[in-house]
Structure formats: C-alpha cells, structure tokens
Amino acid sequence: MKNKRLQFTGILLSGILLFCACNEENKPPETEFDKHSFTKEGQIYIVNTEKDTLKHLEVEVAKTAQEQATGLMFRRTMKENRGMIFVYFTERPRYFYMKNTFIPLDLIYVNGENKIVEFNENATPLSKETLPNNIPSQFVLEVNGGKVSEWGLQLNDSLIMHLEE
CATH class of the missing domain: 1.20.5 (Single alpha-helices involved in coiled-coils or other helix-helix interfaces)
Known part of the structure; x- marks a missing residue:
C-alpha cells in the first residue's frame, strides 16, 4: 500500500x-515591447503664463544615458495623460530621432527655468531623421503627437515637475 x-x-x-x-x-x-512598459516616476503640470493648469501628466523619467537613448522606443501606445521627461544636467541644443518609435510624438523643449522654449510636433514614427532644436534646453518632454496643439501649449508656458529621486 x-x-x-x-x-x-x-x-x-x-x-x-x-x-x-x-x-x-x-x-x-x-518582445522588446514587453520590456518597456510604463512606470510612473513623477508628475508634471503644464501651466500657462497666468499659472492656469493646462495639463497634468504622469511621466517616466529618462536620466541615464541608456534611458535617454531608448526613450519611448518599441512602445505601441501611450495613454493621453502620460509622457516621458528627459532630464539633463546642462542647457544646450538637443537632437532626437524616432528610430524604433512606433507612435507619433510631440517633443516639448524646456529650459533650466522650466519654461517651454520650442516644440517639435508630430514627429514621424520610425524616422531616422534628426529632430534638432535651436534653443538650448535642459528638459525634453515627449507626449503623444498632436497634444501640443490640442492642449493649446505656447512658448513660455511652464512645467511644474514632481519627479522621484
């Protein structure tokens, strides 16, 4: 038994x-997509010159060289209230491209005083074309394509950032 x-x-x-x-x-x-899902690492409020909130976003933060090189590559979608903020130590002109990025993006260039200084709207997915900005920036916020216009963003609007350390 x-x-x-x-x-x-x-x-x-x-x-x-x-x-x-x-x-x-x-x-x-x-897949590469599985490795790159959204992780909330902060919040950003975009405010106009009168300090009215135009948009509240949950963001991922790209601080390291690897995070900045990868950005939003391999993502197939991004919710409207999300984005990615690239954080640099100095202000200078920045250069981006859309290689391996499947969603159209608006790039919002922000100076060291958190003021918007330039836009690059509706960047073409999967393009290897360089997207330069001419005005030095310390931060670059990537959001879904078309949002700069939809939200009515303008030069000199500001970001209020609450980012995880």
Whole structure:
C-alpha cells in the first residue's frame, strides 16, 4: 500500500512538472515591447503664463544615458495623460530621432527655468531623421503627437515637475 502511494505521488509530481514545462514552452517569447512598459516616476503640470493648469501628466523619467537613448522606443501606445521627461544636467541644443518609435510624438523643449522654449510636433514614427532644436534646453518632454496643439501649449508656458529621486 505504501509503495502504491509513493508511486502515485511520483506520477502526480511528474505530471505537474511536465505540465509546467509544457506551458513554459508554449509561452510567447518576450518582445522588446514587453520590456518597456510604463512606470510612473513623477508628475508634471503644464501651466500657462497666468499659472492656469493646462495639463497634468504622469511621466517616466529618462536620466541615464541608456534611458535617454531608448526613450519611448518599441512602445505601441501611450495613454493621453502620460509622457516621458528627459532630464539633463546642462542647457544646450538637443537632437532626437524616432528610430524604433512606433507612435507619433510631440517633443516639448524646456529650459533650466522650466519654461517651454520650442516644440517639435508630430514627429514621424520610425524616422531616422534628426529632430534638432535651436534653443538650448535642459528638459525634453515627449507626449503623444498632436497634444501640443490640442492642449493649446505656447512658448513660455511652464512645467511644474514632481519627479522621484
């Protein structure tokens, strides 16, 4: 009787292990998209010169060279109230491109005083064309394409940033 229980237990465990292994094999391979899902790392309020809030956003923060090189690449969608803020230590002209970026973006260039100094609207997805800005900026906010116009953003509007350390 004891041997039959041990035998049954062994068969049962083998079946469970085999089931788990089969399910793991049938799992689709991880894609670049899976590796780059949204992680809220701060909030930004875009305010006009009268200090009226034009938009509130949840953002990811690109601080490291790797995060800045990857940006929003491989993303297929982004909710309207989200974006990515690129944080640099100095003000200078910035250069972006849309390689491996599947969604159209508006790029909002912001100086060290948190004032919007330039826009690059509706950047073409997957383009390798350089998107320069001419006015030095310390921050670049990427949002869905068309939002600069929809939200009525203007030069000298400001960002109020609450970013995780």
